[in-house]
Amino acid sequence: MKLAIAVLLVGVTACGRTREARTHHVEIRAMQFVPVELVVSVGDTVVWTNEDVLPHTATAASFDSKDLASKAQWSYKVTAAGDYNYVCTYHPTMRGRVSARVVE
Numbered sequence: 001m002k003l004a005i006a007v008l009l010v011g012v013t014a015c016g017r018t019r020e021a022r023t024h025h026v027e028i029r030a031m032q033f034v035p036v037e038l039v040v041s042v043g044d045t046v047v048w049t050n051e052d053v054l055p056h057t058a059t060a061a062s063f064d065s066k067d068l069a070s071k072a073q074w075s076y077k078v079t080a081a082g083d084y085n086y087v088c089t090y091h092p093t094m095r096g097r098v099s100a101r102v103v104e
C-alpha cells in the first residue's frame, strides 16, 4: 500500500500541470490605469497601452516604462513575487498596482 501511494505521488508530481504564462493588459485612459490593480503570476507579462492623448509613464521602484506617447505600448515581464506599486511620473495622482504571486 505504501508503495502504491509513493507511485501515485511520483506520478502526480511528474505530470504536474504546466502553466502557460499569461499576458495582462492595462489601459491608460482618462488619467487612470485600468484596471488599477492587477493580480498576476510570476512569469506573466503586463502590457500597458496609453489610450490618452497626453504622454504617461508606468513607473515603479523596479520598472519604468519611460515616456509612453499616445497609443504607445510597453510591456514588463514579472520575474519576482511582490506588490509593485507604480505611478505616472507626470501625474502623481495616477497610481496602480501589480500584485505578483508565485505559481503553486
Ligand SMILES: [Cu+2]
Residues within 6 Å of the ligand: 055, 056, 057, 088, 089, 090, 091, 094
Ligand atoms: Cu500620466
